[in-house]
Amino acid sequence: MxxxxxxxxxxxxxxxxxxxxxxxxGVVVCENGVCRGAFDAVxxxxxxxxxxxxGDRLILPGLADLHxxxxxxxxxxxxxxxxxxxxxLQIAFPEETRYADAAYAEKAYGIFAQKLKEGATxxxxxxxxxxxxxxxxxxxxxERSGLVSLVGKVNMDRNAPPExxxxxxxxxxxxxxxxxxxxxxxxxxxxxxxxxxxxxxSCTDALMEKLGAIxxxxxxxxxxxxxxxxxxxxxxxxxxxxxxxxGDAYDRFGLFGRDSRTVMAHCxxxxxxxxxxxxxxxxWVAHCPSSNMNIASGIAPVRRYMEKGLRMGLGTDVSGGSSxxxxxxxxxxxxxxxxxxxxxxxxxxxxxxxxxxxLATKGGGSFFGSAGxxxxxxxxxxxxxxxxxxxxxxxxxxxxxxxxxxxxxxxRNGITMKFVRGERIx
Amino acid sequence: MxxxxxxxxxxxxxxxxxxxxxxxxGVVVCENGVCRGAFDAVxxxxxxxxxxxxGDRLILPGLADLHxxxxxxxxxxxxxxxxxxxxxLQIAFPEETRYADAAYAEKAYGIFAQKLKEGATxxxxxxxxxxxxxxxxxxxxxERSGLVSLVGKVNMDRNAPPExxxxxxxxxxxxxxxxxxxxxxxxxxxxxxxxxxxxxxSCTDALMEKLGAIxxxxxxxxxxxxxxxxxxxxxxxxxxxxxxxxGDAYDRFGLFGRDSRTVMAHCxxxxxxxxxxxxxxxxWVAHCPSSNMNIASGIAPVRRYMEKGLRMGLGTDVSGGSSxxxxxxxxxxxxxxxxxxxxxxxxxxxxxxxxxxxLATKGGGSFFGSAGxxxxxxxxxxxxxxxxxxxxxxxxxxxxxxxxxxxxxxxRNGITMKFVRGERIx
Numbered sequence: 077m078x079x080x081x082x083x084x085x086x087x088x089x090x091x092x093x094x095x096x097x098x099x100x101x102g103v104v105v106c107e108n109g110v111c112r113g114a115f116d117a118v119x120x121x122x123x124x125x126x127x128x129x130x131g132d133r134l135i136l137p138g139l140a141d142l143h144x145x146x147x148x149x150x151x152x153x154x155x156x157x158x159x160x161x162x163x164x165l166q167i168a169f170p171e172e173t174r175y176a177d178a179a180y181a182e183k184a185y186g187i188f189a190q191k192l193k194e195g196a197t198x199x200x201x202x203x204x205x206x207x208x209x210x211x212x213x214x215x216x217x218x219e220r221s222g223l224v225s226l227v228g229k230v231n232m233d234r235n236a237p238p239e240x241x242x243x244x245x246x247x248x249x250x251x252x253x254x255x256x257x258x259x260x261x262x263x264x265x266x267x268x269x270x271x272x273x274x275x276x277x278s279c280t281d282a283l284m285e286k287l288g289a290i291x292x293x294x295x296x297x298x299x300x301x302x303x304x305x306x307x308x309x310x311x312x313x314x315x316x317x318x319x320x321x322x323g324d325a326y327d328r329f330g331l332f333g334r335d336s337r338t339v340m341a342h343c344x345x346x347x348x349x350x351x352x353x354x355x356x357x358x359x360w361v362a363h364c365p366s367s368n369m370n371i372a373s374g375i376a377p378v379r380r381y382m383e384k385g386l387r388m389g390l391g392t393d394v395s396g397g398s399s400x401x402x403x404x405x406x407x408x409x410x411x412x413x414x415x416x417x418x419x420x421x422x423x424x425x426x427x428x429x430x431x432x433x434x435l436a437t438k439g440g441g442s443f444f445g446s447a448g449x450x451x452x453x454x455x456x457x458x459x460x461x462x463x464x465x466x467x468x469x470x471x472x473x474x475x476x477x478x479x480x481x482x483x484x485x486x487x488r489n490g491i492t493m494k495f496v497r498g499e500r501i502x
Numbered sequence: 503m504x505x506x507x508x509x510x511x512x513x514x515x516x517x518x519x520x521x522x523x524x525x526x527x528g529v530v531v532c533e534n535g536v537c538r539g540a541f542d543a544v545x546x547x548x549x550x551x552x553x554x555x556x557g558d559r560l561i562l563p564g565l566a567d568l569h570x571x572x573x574x575x576x577x578x579x580x581x582x583x584x585x586x587x588x589x590x591l592q593i594a595f596p597e598e599t600r601y602a603d604a605a606y607a608e609k610a611y612g613i614f615a616q617k618l619k620e621g622a623t624x625x626x627x628x629x630x631x632x633x634x635x636x637x638x639x640x641x642x643x644x645e646r647s648g649l650v651s652l653v654g655k656v657n658m659d660r661n662a663p664p665e666x667x668x669x670x671x672x673x674x675x676x677x678x679x680x681x682x683x684x685x686x687x688x689x690x691x692x693x694x695x696x697x698x699x700x701x702x703x704s705c706t707d708a709l710m711e712k713l714g715a716i717x718x719x720x721x722x723x724x725x726x727x728x729x730x731x732x733x734x735x736x737x738x739x740x741x742x743x744x745x746x747x748x749g750d751a752y753d754r755f756g757l758f759g760r761d762s763r764t765v766m767a768h769c770x771x772x773x774x775x776x777x778x779x780x781x782x783x784x785x786w787v788a789h790c791p792s793s794n795m796n797i798a799s800g801i802a803p804v805r806r807y808m809e810k811g812l813r814m815g816l817g818t819d820v821s822g823g824s825s826x827x828x829x830x831x832x833x834x835x836x837x838x839x840x841x842x843x844x845x846x847x848x849x850x851x852x853x854x855x856x857x858x859x860x861l862a863t864k865g866g867g868s869f870f871g872s873a874g875x876x877x878x879x880x881x882x883x884x885x886x887x888x889x890x891x892x893x894x895x896x897x898x899x900x901x902x903x904x905x906x907x908x909x910x911x912x913x914r915n916g917i918t919m920k921f922v923r924g925e926r927i928x
Contacts, residue, residue: 150895153909154902156836157854174896184895372840372852398833398909407824410582414798415838419845426798428583467617469576469610470600476580483579483824488914 085130096430109498114450138198138457139402140440142362143341143391181210189217198457208255222501228272245282275301288329302340333357365408367396379424389440460493511556522856535924540876564624564883565828566866568788569767569817607636615643624883634681648927654698671708701727714755728766759783791834793822805850815866886919
């Protein structure tokens with residue numbers, strides 16, 4: 077392993093939401109996979125390290141995708157004329173049944189892992205399907221990609237087509253344990269399992285209870301969906317009447333923060349009580365603006381969540397979201413916040429570019445510990461971006477080039493190097 | 503000139519908003535620049551024509567960008583943290599002053615024309631700046647690009663920085679006449695002038711009156727902005743109290759349809775009276791969803807406009823819009839229509855992909871006569887798209903591939919051929 081080096085170029089990161097720090101021709105230092113800070117020039121104590129000069133390129137922290145569905149990438153950008161519940165039945169579930177087929181899973185997940193690797197994402201929290209074997213295949217591929225990821229074998233034992241319904245909580249729990257044990261045996265360095273009840277409509281209380289026990293036993297993180305769509309929220313109220321609110325239906329089973337690291341996707345319609353519980357329990361929000369537009373869910377009150385101090389990052393939510401690009405997630409996040417300000421809450425200021433970048437880097441990165449910033453002690457995840465193929469009529473500042481790179485999605489073909497925990501993977 | 507040929511491939515077009523016609527391995531016939539229709543196989547009467555076999559590629563009509571600002575492309579994707587009036591003063595106007603410099607105009611417009619040519623756009627309605635010479639340079643470049651375009655020397659004689667304020671209506675009119683005469687002398691085949699009062703806040707009545715006279719005299723089309731932002735609409739009410747509504751401030755001077763082909767960008771806040779006048783006068787709407795999000799203007803009621811039968815197309819509105827891609831405009835249009843449905847008017851159904859595609863092709867194409875469809879008698883504008891670089895885990899239908907191509911913006915690097923009026927330009 078590379079024990080240390082210096083990356084030199086135009087350093088851009090957001091140590092705080094309102095603080096876009098730009099160091100023109102600055103440096104970031106990596107030692108043993110850990111960032112030792114961003115500086116105007118190489119500090120004396122690191123003078124012995126090799127310098128990788130990236131010239132005029134932009135260097136930014138790796139981005140964290142807090143919510144995405146690997147099996148759905150196969151239809152990404154299609155089937156967008158539906159709303160959530162119809163979309164699940166017509167588009168998403170039929171695709172997910174295909175992952176009973178090992179060969180299909182290998183092929184489809186291979187494409188997903190490759191695409192994720194090619195982009196600016198360095199860390200991801202990922203849904204598989206209910207199929208343990210296919211999900212292990214996905215994890216093997218993610219491990220090989222060099223990205224850091226948490227991957228869930230999905231649990232669902234009701235309200236789905238028979239082929240996607242686990243045969244009872246007992247069997248589901250046994251499969252999940254087998255999946256977790258298999259993960260351990262494979263000795264992944266950067267890939268781990270995450271407990272994944274699909275969402276309340278898909279999981280009986282019996283299953284939830286077993287998942288809560290598994291979570292405690294193996295001390296695992298949790299991911300699920302929360303308060304995404306009005307119809308879904310109404311349905312949850314109906315099928316989980318004993319829950320005080322949607323999130324409480326997870327919390328009752330120990331699947332909503334507290335001593336478990338938990339991320340909930342969407343939170344478009346979270347009530348004040350739900351938000352308070354998320355704050356109390358330290359639950360992360362995965363804000364997924366593209367998906368929330370595409371399946372017409374709505375817009376999460378991200379400014380309000382920021383003001384309250386909720387833990388939060390961005391998710392692409394492929395394939396309710398139509399792009400794996402976290403650059404796109406950043407600009408989508410800004411755009412929907414403007415529509416939220418315009419139509420829902422005139423006191424909720426639109427997000428600025430630095431704020432959205434913060435969510436995509438340090439905000440989401442915090443789910444993995446210290447990641448997503450070039451501060452001392454953070455994991456050294458970095459993306460080097462060459463924007464020179466985009467012609468310029470005149471000089472732009474580094475900050476302008478950075479914003480432009482996001483709006484024009486230069487993560488598509490502009491990434492020339494990518495580091496995860498100090499290891500170069502592109 | 504190529505007098506006739508047949509393009510063979512997967513033909514996709516929208517003769518009507520609710521009719522996405524897909525002909526797998528079908529053909530479209532071109533004779534003397536005019537489309538003779540789309541067919542399953544080459545009709546006997548065209549059997550003598552050369553067949554260009556595009557294999558498994560997608561063939562769609564060229565897209566019409568009904569509203570974009572060429573000088574603003576230089577900062578496209580930057581300066582997005584502003585609202586309209588501030589954005590004009592802080593970002594747009596300072597850039598536009600640069601076009602007094604011929605060398606800068608040549609360089610910046612060269613980039614713009616090249617980028618527009620590389621995309622899926624075949625026709626465009628374009629704002630220049632107030633500078634006649636720079637705008638002629640832009641027109642020379644557009645003519646050379648092979649695209650069909652209407653380009654306006656912008657008129658503005660108030661409420662702008664001194665360097666962007668024409669010195670009185672008299673001088674502005676003289677400059678505009680000189681610009682139009684120069685266009686005529688240059689003998690463009692596919693590029694024409696369009697009368698372009700920037701918007702009501704920028705134009706005195708004296709200037710508007712002269713522009714109305716010029717329009718009549720030269721029988722020219724008209725473009726401007728309309729009811730984009732609440733602050734702007736309020737300002738217009740204040741400075742044009744004699745107008746019954748915003749659009750009436752154009753109509754009073756003969757710059758709002760009737761016997762002039764007129765396109766108005768945005769129409770987010772058009773009142774029922776304004777909409778009725780647009781219907782009566784046959785004014786086109788250029789719906790610009792990206793821009794309307796970026797500068798936080800709002801969402802135009804596109805479903806309502808379609809129901810009423812308003813003439814309408816899409817615009818990228820670079821650089822309030824952050825992309826020159828008309829593929830992106832299509833998916834943005836769908837996404838904002840979903841937010842409009844969710845938050846503003848639950849009876850305004852979201853647009854479907856075929857409907858948005860229709861707006862981008864035949865809808866906007868109608869501003870140029872018969873363009874944007876493969877029906878008999880339409881101008882032969884076509885784009886051939888290779889989506890094979892996007893891996894597929896399984897077979898997708900042609901319709902799915904088309905939708906995917908738009909959501910993933912494959913117009914960026916997937917266009918392998920492009921025809922305008924039957925001439926191949928890529």
